[in-house]
Amino acid sequence: MARDDWCALTARLARRIVLGDSAADDSLISAILDAVAQAADGTEYAARAAALRRRLDAYVHAVQSGGLTGAVRDDGGEDATDDSRDAVVEHVLETLTRALADTVPQALALLTVQPPTPATDRTERAVGEALRRYPPLAASLHEIRAPFTWHGMAIDAGTEILCATAWLRDLDEAQGHGSHDPSTSLCAAPGPCAAAELAVLTATELVRALTRHAEPVVLAPHLTPDALPADLPAASLRLALADDAEAAADLAARPVVDGYVAPAAGQSPAHYAAVTEAGACSLEEHARKLTDCARQSGWNHDAFGEQCRMTLLAHAERCTQAAADARRAAEWLAS
Structure with a gap:
């Protein structure tokens, strides 16, 4: 799928x-x-x-x-x-x-x-x-409640800091009071x-x-x-x-040949050309889907809808350009 x-x-x-x-x-x-x-x-x-x-x-x-x-x-x-x-x-x-x-x-x-x-x-x-290895919530913003000193730098109460979810979890576990509840990787709430x-x-x-x-x-x-x-x-x-x-x-x-597979070392140029060509086809298909979505009448009702449509078309244009670049690379590898 x-x-x-x-x-x-x-x-x-x-x-x-x-x-x-x-x-x-x-x-x-x-x-x-x-x-x-x-x-x-x-x-x-x-x-x-x-x-x-x-x-x-x-x-x-x-x-x-x-x-x-x-x-x-x-x-x-x-x-x-x-x-x-x-x-x-x-x-x-x-x-x-x-x-x-x-x-x-x-x-x-x-x-x-x-x-x-x-x-x-x-x-x-x-x-x-x-969830532990690949937390969906990569980082979250926290407000400091009590002042403290970190590596000689004073951190005042009310300061906002951006913390990586995995870093906070690993730090707690190292101190012996970490939580193994996987749900903490999905929400930054303190409780x-x-x-x-x-x-x-x-x-x-x-x-x-x-x-x-x-x-x-x-x-x-x-x-x-x-x-x-x-x-x-x-x-x-x-x-x-x-x-x-x-x-x-x-x-x-x-063997799998598509845009996601990193080609193994030592393969022939023809193999790399096939992988690159498949990636170009995937990008073109993605651009087509984005364009079809942007053409739907549901975006016509307000300014936000029009803004979404322009964003979709901009992404489609980038995908089309990337597909053209990939196809040129595939042709060079195949020649």
């Missing part, structure tokens, strides 16, 4: 869980959610967040809310405001979408190199390791986060369902159990599911 198709399916699943069946096919929610995450500054973020809030209103404030939105409304308490409920729903949707789209493929990849450990749940272990815990549970169950009658296979990149990469973007993974261990070994042994 292509990465775009996987993300579309997992986003649909997240919308259905959080907002109910009626929102499952509303892909614009996920598109705006992604745009919010990519906002360049506070002004852009505020405009996109407002657009997301308007899109969610129909589901969050429906008379009979589906999914988790009904539970949030019923359990929010008398003091809960509409804004606070909306914020909770947005956070749950964002966290769940991220875990399903990225952590699940990473966990499937780690399952293929995971040593057998008796009396442990291999699925839970793979998801936990994926337990129900949204992150739900995301971990859902990701674990999805991995378990996918591997109940099949074995995952990593077609690319090559993973070594004793030397796992420091970074493993979900978009870089090419995965397959085989019926059994023998079929999995056969799949893993087959």
